[in-house]
Amino acid sequence: MEAVAARKYTGPFTQQEPIPDAAVAALQSGRLHRYNLIGEEAGEVAQLEAEYRDWQGSSYCLAVTSSGQALQIALRAYGVSAGDTVLTNGSTLAPVHAAIKAAGGKAILVGIDVNLRLDLDDLAAKIARFGARFLLLSHVRGHLCDMERLMQICDATEVTVIEDCARTLGARWDGKRSGNFGKVACFSTQTYKHMNSGEGGFLTTDDPELVARATILSGSYMLYARHGAGPAEDAFDDARYDMPNCSARMDALRAAILRPQLAGLEQNIIRWNARDTVVEKALQRQRQIVTITLPAREVHVGSSIQFRLPDFTAAQCRALLAVALARGVALKWFGAAQPLGFTSSHHSWRYTAPQNLPATDRILATLFDMRLPLSFSEADCAQIGALICDAVREVTP
Numbered sequence: 001m002e003a004v005a006a007r008k009y010t011g012p013f014t015q016q017e018p019i020p021d022a023a024v025a026a027l028q029s030g031r032l033h034r035y036n037l038i039g040e041e042a043g044e045v046a047q048l049e050a051e052y053r054d055w056q057g058s059s060y061c062l063a064v065t066s067s068g069q070a071l072q073i074a075l076r077a078y079g080v081s082a083g084d085t086v087l088t089n090g091s092t093l094a095p096v097h098a099a100i101k102a103a104g105g106k107a108i109l110v111g112i113d114v115n116l117r118l119d120l121d122d123l124a125a126k127i128a129r130f131g132a133r134f135l136l137l138s139h140v141r142g143h144l145c146d147m148e149r150l151m152q153i154c155d156a157t158e159v160t161v162i163e164d165c166a167r168t169l170g171a172r173w174d175g176k177r178s179g180n181f182g183k184v185a186c187f188s189t190q191t192y193k194h195m196n197s198g199e200g201g202f203l204t205t206d207d208p209e210l211v212a213r214a215t216i217l218s219g220s221y222m223l224y225a226r227h228g229a230g231p232a233e234d235a236f237d238d239a240r241y242d243m244p245n246c247s248a249r250m251d252a253l254r255a256a257i258l259r260p261q262l263a264g265l266e267q268n269i270i271r272w273n274a275r276d277t278v279v280e281k282a283l284q285r286q287r288q289i290v291t292i293t294l295p296a297r298e299v300h301v302g303s304s305i306q307f308r309l310p311d312f313t314a315a316q317c318r319a320l321l322a323v324a325l326a327r328g329v330a331l332k333w334f335g336a337a338q339p340l341g342f343t344s345s346h347h348s349w350r351y352t353a354p355q356n357l358p359a360t361d362r363i364l365a366t367l368f369d370m371r372l373p374l375s376f377s378e379a380d381c382a383q384i385g386a387l388i389c390d391a392v393r394e395v396t397p
């Protein structure tokens, strides 16, 4: 006999932790544009870039307005142009497809497996079939595939890997940080990710010419020497004339908001994973629920949790959303016919050509997701996990 949880969770699912007041000084200075600097002062954005580069262990870092912009800039900086095939995950977020579309590329989708990682056999098959030169690898919901095998496949076929690390900022595979495998990586500091500046993002790479092109694309005008983690000036010899200015600069206020958060990030990863473990353990007590297996080689950041109900019908999945919500638990479901809120699927985006991914669609049909903001206590997490189990029992005939 399972314990029945207290009947309703009353806390919000979208509440974040307060922002350290270090940003107040930036506000009071009034100098919010990244190049609005006095004398030789570095400025908040350049300092953040240097600090993130050091934390990430990359050679260069560029701060931008969002991770979606970073993805688009990365693709353009690599010279993706009209009609180029860009492989990406069968399940990812709209901004990933939008970046491919904006760069003029043609998205070809690679299937995912039951643990939400890229299906590497399908990847190898599609590289061969489409002669693809680019993979925009989206570590969806924070899950890393076998990065060693993925890089073997891509290196052997000379496929450039662009990592979408919006949800794996701070994660590792075999001890190596997510983002340090491909040629370039993009990170998000949007409110629901691992650092919160409202909107924002980073691009990191070891390639000096690439980051020079990305910097001009980000809207640096000819002020690129004022960046904090950029290449030597000669890397800009061509980029400064060739690349369009897309005005995607990060501003000083967001950088000031992010710098103290970066200092606390390792601690927050521990806090997220503690919450994730509490919910996962609770869900594993309910026999219909299948949780996502985390490989031992991965250090995950549990800022959200996913689970499957493989025996549920669409009607049961819909009922579960409603029953859970009545208990105060906000779940997302990937199987809905219509896009809703932040949740949509490759079928929802008419700018991507329709593709046949039956195995991926079967997985998405019974897949659920839930945010784990740090504003939840571990006790909240235990209660929420138990409430989900109650809801699953209620919906099961």
Ligand SMILES: *Cc1c(COP(=O)(O)O)cnc(C)c1O
Binding pocket: 066, 067, 068, 069, 092, 093, 095, 096, 138, 139, 140, 141, 164, 166, 167, 187, 188, 189, 190, 193, 199, 200, 201
């Ligand atoms: C959030 C997210 C993005 C987009 O990030 P923004 O900073 O909001 O543009 C891209 N990819 C994945 C996997 C995400 O989770």
